[in-house]
Amino acid sequence: MMSELSPKERRSRRTRQAILIAARDLIAQGGYEALSMRKIARRIDYSPAGLYEYFDNKDQIVAAVCRQADGLLERYMRRVDPNLPVQERLVELGLAYVRFAEKNPELFLILFTRTDQAPSEPSSSRETSGSFGLLMATVQDGIDQGVFHTGQFDAFPVSYACWAFVHGMAMLRITALKNFEAPYQPVNRWALETFVNGLAGD
Amino acid sequence: MMSELSPKERRSRRTRQAILIAARDLIAQGGYEALSMRKIARRIDYSPAGLYEYFDNKDQIVAAVCRQADGLLERYMRRVDPNLPVQERLVELGLAYVRFAEKNPELFLILFTRTDQAPSEPSSSRETSGSFGLLMATVQDGIDQGVFHTGQFDAFPVSYACWAFVHGMAMLRITALKNFEAPYQPVNRWALETFVNGLAGD
DNA sequence: GTAAAATGCCGAACAGTGTTCAGTTTTTTA
DNA sequence: TAAAAAACTGAACACTGTTCGGCATTTTAC
Numbered sequence: 001m002m003s004e005l006s007p008k009e010r011r012s013r014r015t016r017q018a019i020l021i022a023a024r025d026l027i028a029q030g031g032y033e034a035l036s037m038r039k040i041a042r043r044i045d046y047s048p049a050g051l052y053e054y055f056d057n058k059d060q061i062v063a064a065v066c067r068q069a070d071g072l073l074e075r076y077m078r079r080v081d082p083n084l085p086v087q088e089r090l091v092e093l094g095l096a097y098v099r100f101a102e103k104n105p106e107l108f109l110i111l112f113t114r115t116d117q118a119p120s121e122p123s124s125s126r127e128t129s130g131s132f133g134l135l136m137a138t139v140q141d142g143i144d145q146g147v148f149h150t151g152q153f154d155a156f157p158v159s160y161a162c163w164a165f166v167h168g169m170a171m172l173r174i175t176a177l178k179n180f181e182a183p184y185q186p187v188n189r190w191a192l193e194t195f196v197n198g199l200a201g202d
Numbered sequence: 203m204m205s206e207l208s209p210k211e212r213r214s215r216r217t218r219q220a221i222l223i224a225a226r227d228l229i230a231q232g233g234y235e236a237l238s239m240r241k242i243a244r245r246i247d248y249s250p251a252g253l254y255e256y257f258d259n260k261d262q263i264v265a266a267v268c269r270q271a272d273g274l275l276e277r278y279m280r281r282v283d284p285n286l287p288v289q290e291r292l293v294e295l296g297l298a299y300v301r302f303a304e305k306n307p308e309l310f311l312i313l314f315t316r317t318d319q320a321p322s323e324p325s326s327s328r329e330t331s332g333s334f335g336l337l338m339a340t341v342q343d344g345i346d347q348g349v350f351h352t353g354q355f356d357a358f359p360v361s362y363a364c365w366a367f368v369h370g371m372a373m374l375r376i377t378a379l380k381n382f383e384a385p386y387q388p389v390n391r392w393a394l395e396t397f398v399n400g401l402a403g404d
Numbered sequence: 405g406t407a408a409a410a411t412g413c414c415g416a417a418c419a420g421t422g423t424t425c426a427g428t429t430t431t432t433t434a
Numbered sequence: 435t436a437a438a439a440a441a442c443t444g445a446a447c448a449c450t451g452t453t454c455g456g457c458a459t460t461t462t463a464c
Contacts, residue, residue: 008432008440015441031317037422047443049424058422105317112373113315115233115307118380153392157384160374161393168370171314172362178320182359190355191363191397198396210411210461217412239451249414251453260451 016054018044024065024107031106032113035062059116066114069107074131076100086142087200091192093135094166098188101170109174112167122160135159148199158199165195218256220246226267226309233308234315237264261318268316271309276333278302288344289402293394295337296368300390303372311376314369324362337361350401360401367397 005013022043026035037058041048055061076099080092101108128137136159142148143155150158169188224245228237239260243250257263278301282294303310330339338361344350345357352360371390 006432012441036420038420048422049444050442052423053441109315109317112377113311115311115377115380118378118382120381122379122382151392153389157389160379161389161396164370164374164390164393165367165397166370167374168366168368171373172366172369175314175317176320177324177362178317179322180320180324187355187359187363188366190353191366194363194400195367195393195397198400208461214412238449240449250451251415252413254452255412 012054015044019051019054019061020064020068023061024068027065027106027110028104029106032062032110062110062114065107066111069104069111070131072104072107073097073100073111074129074134077131077134086138086145086147087193087196089138090135090142090162090196091189093138094162094169094192095185095188097131097166098170098173098184101174105174105178108170112171132159132163135162142199150199162195165192214256217246221253221256221263222266222270225263226270229267229308229312230306231308234264234312264312264316267309268313271306271313272333274306274309275299275302275313276331276336279333279336288340288347288349289395289398291340292337292344292364292398293391295340296364296371296394297387297390299333299368300372300375300386303376307376307380310372314373334361334365337364344401351403352401364397367394 019040022040023035026039026043035058037048037051040046040061041051051061055064076096077093080089080096082089084092122132127133136155139148139159139162140155143150143158148158166188169184169191173184221242224242225237228241228245237260239250239253242248242263243253253263257266278298279295282291282298284291286294324334329335338357341350341361341364342357345352345360350360368390371386371393375386
């Protein structure tokens with residue numbers, strides 16, 4: 001099988017992971033501006049130059065952190081009970097999205113702020129994996145079941161609209177409304193239900 | 203009246219404005235990372251240290267640019283015909299918001315990304331001035347006219363929900379979907395109409 | 405009009421940043 | 435055990451925001 005890793009490979013992976021953990025923690029604590037190669041190096045007892053054996057540059061580290069954050073976001077959304085009626089499921093998916101942003105504001109911010117290297121297509125727009133794929137599969141479910149009547153629009157643009165709604169809630173919460181405490185959850189739930197009911201009740 | 207400004211004051215204001223224009227242009231061109239005190243200084247033929255006669259630090263310059271951008275956003279929204287029926291007016295306000303973001307992506311991004319110095323209250327939540335105030339006045343209009351039935355929620359949370367919707371559209375457009383060309387406007391219009399109809403149709 | 409004070413502006417410096425590169429040490433390969 | 439490769443470092447380069455001492459210029463006060 002030859003699937004066992006060499007000690008060298010094991011060490012290398014461990015160091016890579018240590019770098020990513022340090023980077024993630026630094027970001028989670030003080031945002032992107034608090035992240036520096038020298039701080040990462042200090043945390044893992046390396047010289048700054050040593051990091052370049054594992055990543056080409058700082059951007060690659062941030063990109064890797066973002067991939068992990070994206071996975072975490074998906075896990076948040078996968079916790080939603082897939083046996084719920086489509087309408088409720090859609091609402092819960094949205095609330096899970098917002099919850100992730102609330103609990104990981106700095107990660108969320110960096111995940112959706114890195115304007116460089118944006119994909120030319122929404123992640124997994126044709127698969128059921130990835131957070132957007134999960135959303136779209138649910139919307140497709142609603143259409144297939146005859147619950148949603150979306151006229152000329154198919155699952156993709158409808159999913160985009162749902163995404164935009166919850167993305168706005170998440171973003172405002174951690175930026176413009178950061179210092180404005182309020183019971184957001186009930187309003188968010190009501191707003192999403194209103195929209196989803198609009199999808200259902202043609 | 204004594205409203206005339208001294209030559210000194212006139213010069214000072216002109217220089218201040220030149221700094222802000224240079225800063226705005228640099229941001230509009232290459233985003234926040236392309237903005238530096240030295241580049242601003244070079245553009246207006248000053249030494250970097252000279253800028254500190256007009257602004258305490260870089261953040262103050264960015265804050266001033268953001269204030270101007272906010273004014274521009276409001277102008278976008280004020281172009282919406284106030285004589286339209288509330289439902290259409292609300293939709294058009296949202297589309298104007300998205301249009302501003304599309305035309306000024308970097309300014310929009312910096313305007314809603316500066317997580318520091320966020321106000322403790324949404325701008326002008328009780329006035330009809332400011333972009334949010336304009337939105338809320340419209341929502342209040344719909345409630346007063348008996349067009350919107352928002353149950354337990356008053357104009358403020360409803361306006362927040364509208365804001366979140368269009369903010370998500372705007373944000374996704376210039377970040378995650380930056381490289382994904384598609385006819386967004388029809389979908390955005392349809393999605394907003396669906397939501398607004400949900401507000402209207404009890 | 406002249407002296408004094410305030411303002412405007414600059415060069416140089418400090419501490420910080422990402423990144424590169426010549427070497428040195430350590431580990432793997434043959 | 436010798437040669438090759440990988441891992442790691444210190445020093446440097448070109449940037450960054452900001453501060454400070456000093457030089458002009460302009461404004462104020464008499």
